Amino acid sequence: MVDTTMAAIASTLELFQQNVLWTVFLGFFIAFVLAFAIGANDTANSFGQALFETLGACLLGYQVTDTMRKGVIDLAIYENREKELMLGKYLFLLGVELGC
Structure with a gap:
């Protein structure tokens, strides 16, 4: 018959803890x-x-702006209509964000 008294359980638990307590500490450390x-x-x-990202924007951002100014957008179309240009840029950014 198995002895299930509290004293028997406590003595078994004590032996178990003494034998493998170092493995608990080693596992925690690892x-x-x-x-x-x-x-x-x-x-x-x-x-x-x-x-x-910050270095790229600071050091190479002018080239991107220059390319947009010279090669992609014809700014003569937006002369005296700067608000439309800014609105277009904001809508472009919104479209890129929603498309991701």
Whole structure:
């Protein structure tokens, strides 16, 4: 017959904890290091993307604006109608956002 008294359960549990308690600590340490490494990698990815997006906009943005001014849009059409040009740009941005 199996002894299910509280004393028997407590003594068995004590032996179990002493034998494998170090594995709990080791598992916690490994999980912490892995979570830290994954979080550090995700943080580095987002920082890198934000940094280089900003650098690209600051350093190369003038070329995009120059191309839009000279090669894509004929600004003579919008002379004295700047509000229509701005409205068109805003609607373009809205269309791109809704299309994603």
